[in-house]
Amino acid sequence: MAYIGGMIDLRQLRALTAVARxxxxxxxxxxxxWSQPTVDYHLKNLDRIVGTPLLVRSTxxxxxxxAGTLMVERAAEILSLTERAVTDTQELANLGRVRVRFGIFPTAAARLLPDIVTRLALVGVELDASLEEVTPLVTGVxxxxxxxxxVYAAGGYQLPFRSEVHTTPVLSEPLLLVLPRGHRFAEQEHISHEDLLSLAGDPWVLGATAGDTMDDAVRDVFLAAGLELNVAMRSDDFSVVQGLVAAxxxxxxxxxxxxxxxxxxxxxxxIVGQSFxxxxxxxAPGEGPGKQPPAAVRQLAEAxxxxxxxTRIDRAS
Structure with missing residues (x-):
């Protein structure tokens, strides 16, 4: 279909969104x-711009x-961005600060969030932080x-982000096998692939949240060898996991x-011989032709x- 052309007016998107609701x-x-003729006027102009009817009318x-369903979905994003642009600009002008709605998984929040907040305060960025597991965080973005x-993914799995979401690598960290000090492998410097497979029958703890790629990664290794993992407990709290292992x-x-x-x-x-x-x-949702995150999010990435x-320096010292 040929592009008809024309500049979309935000009032057209508000009219279509209101009709959808x-x-x-x-x-x-x-x-x-508004008057009904005004709503009709904006809807007809929007139909003309996209070159196809967005509504089917009846008694x-x-x-x-x-096409209307797709336009309403995009309209929600555009109107949300518009409102955020106005709010952020007003806050920056009035307070010299910008607020960012930020989601973080609990392990990272426990170790990093206080320091992140402190660093961002120095550059005028405030966080509205929420703690969630990875799946709801992906949905929120x-x-x-x-x-x-x-967010995180393990074992080469890809998270289901929309195409306009921009991802900035922050950290690649190993997954380590934790054992009680009395375990038969406790004195070894590392765990070989063969050692790992021999542990299939030991009681394992995995995460409690469905869709965790860390769990998928370890299960896949055992399944590839025709082995079934003995999952004895589940917890997303790694301090709890450490206590269970110690016991x-x-x-x-x-x-x-x-x-x-x-x-x-x-x-x-x-673990050697296996990439854990x-x-x-x-x-973050990207903006503009390059789909880059806004400046406040780039400041967040640096923080x-x-x-x-x-944190790594503290652990090493």
Whole structure:
């Protein structure tokens, strides 16, 4: 279909969105506080710009066409961005500060969030932070309910972000096998692939949240060898995991970041012959032709990198 051309007016998007919500042009006019002819005028101009009808009208009301459904979805993003642009600019002008809706998974929040907040305060960025597991964070970014989220994927898995979401690598960290000090492999410097496979029958602890790529990565290794993992317990709290391991109840994989404070009665061993890593990225909806995140999110990325570096120095010292 040929592009008809024309500049979209935000009032056209508001008119279409209101009709989608209310189910009729007349009720949309009441919602917006406009006259019905005004709503009709903007809808017809929007149809002309896109070159196809966006609504099907009947005596029972108005329904979106497939093109209309797509336009309403994009309109929600555009209107949300517009509102955020106005709000951010007003806040910056009035207070000299910008607020960022930021999601972060609990392990990273425990180790990094206080330092991130402190660093951002120095450059005039404030965080509205929420703690969630990875799956809801991905959803929040895709829906633009979050301006940015710190998420992770393990074992080469890809997270289901929309195409306009920009990801900035922050940290690649090993997943370490944690064992009680009395375990038969506790004195080894590392765990070989063969050693790992021999542990299939040991009681393991995995995450409690469905879709965690760390769990998928370890299960896949055993499945590839025709072995089934003995999953005895589940927890997303790595401090709890350390306690369970120390008690000799389970073994499991724990990311390096979660071992900043490591119990003395457990050992953490690298695994060779198998790539167990967790890639942590900052994900944010991109803006403009290059789909780059806004300046405040770029400041956030830098603050996260510096916080990660400081945490690693503290762990090494």
């Amino acid at each position: 209310e189910g009729s042009v007349s009720r949309a006019a009441l919602r917006l506080g 029972r009301g108005s329904a979106l066409t497939s 895709n829906r633009r309910e979050l301006d940015a989220a710190l 000799g109840m389970v073994i499991g994989l724990v990311p390096e970041l979660a071992l900043v404070t490591q119990r003395e009665d457990i050992v953490a061993k690298p 890593t967790r890639e942590i990225v900052l994900a 996260i990198r510096r916080s990660v570096s400081a």
